Amino acid sequence: MGGYVDEIRLGQIQEGVAMAMSMNPDFQEMESDERRRFAEQMVELQVTRLGLDQPFLIRSFRYLGNALTLDLGRSEYLISDSGSRRVRNIILERLGPTLLLFATAELGLFLIAVVISLFLSRRYGSRLDRFFVAMAPTSAAPSWFYGLFLILIFAAVFRVLPFGGMVAAPPPENPFLYVLSLLRHLILPASAIVLSALFLAVYSWRTFFLIYSNEDYVELARAKGLPSGLIERRYVLRPTLPTIVTSFALTVITVWTGAIVLEQVFNWPGLGTLFVSAVNQFDTPVIIGSTIVYAYLLGVTVFVLDFLYALIDPRIKVGLGEGS
Secondary structure, three states: OOOOOHHHHHHHHHHHHHHHHHHHHHHHOOHHHHHHHHHHHHHHHHHHHHHOOOOOHHHHHHHHHHHOOOOOOEEOOOOOOOOEEEEHHHHHHHHHHHEEEEEEEHHHHHHHHHHHHHHOOOOOHHHHHHHHHHHHHHHOOOHHHHHHHHHHHHHHOOOOOOOOOOOOOOOOHHHHHOOOOOOOOHHHHHHHHHHHHHHHHHHHHHHHHHHHHHOOHHHHHHOOOOOHHHHHHHHHHHHHHHHHHHHHHHHHHHHHHHHHHHHOOOOOOOOHHHHHOOOOOOOHHHHHHHHHHHHHHHHHHHHHHHHHHHHHOOOOOOOOOOOO
């Protein structure tokens, strides 16, 4: 809050009070001065309730404390599926679908890109290798751009996959059929995310594999006659994983920025769709709450990265130091 946002909120309050008074016939019988004083009192009550009469610095610390505990207040217009106006409940209902979509897509992207990168590192300069190098610039296009073409091809032309949504309408009552419907609706948006980052990830990671495959210890392992599969897993893949995970984390953060438009394109009931609805209705508490949750997701991504380093980097050992 603060600055121009406070002016917008004040304008909303004044507009809401004026609209409420115009729709109530009891206020029409008041004198103009009395009606004006009553409106000012109603506005002051709302300003006090929202804390807009307090200094911005004090409100900032209060907002920070509320954000850390997900006490995000009440929405202005939007309502959760359970009928609640608490911003936390509204957001938590939409958080699950977003995490499901992006966790599935990012896991698929990581596994597919690692396998292809390892394969191309053994076939440097081949036609397939040159193809992925040539296609790397296409990763500059966002995921929703690929989503439009996937919808056009597989939903509009071939009609083998749904246009959007999370499950069929009405949702199947059978749990097995519900999961199948969910997977069918998940294919296109997840594929759009994978396509938007696959070629650049393969190009970068295949380069990392090529660099590490020329290290002295790898040449020594080959001289010992170790199997090529063992050399790739132990002497090439594992030392390269920290670099790959760092690159992958940056890719994930980049993909998060396109989540809003992607979910809107596929009508996926996640945080992105919620954010657009809140913007269209100027529901400030939901907009701020969604922004806070996106910041948390990015922070968790970086936080988890530190733990992954301890697991995958052979140079890092977790334990007590000699002086402890």
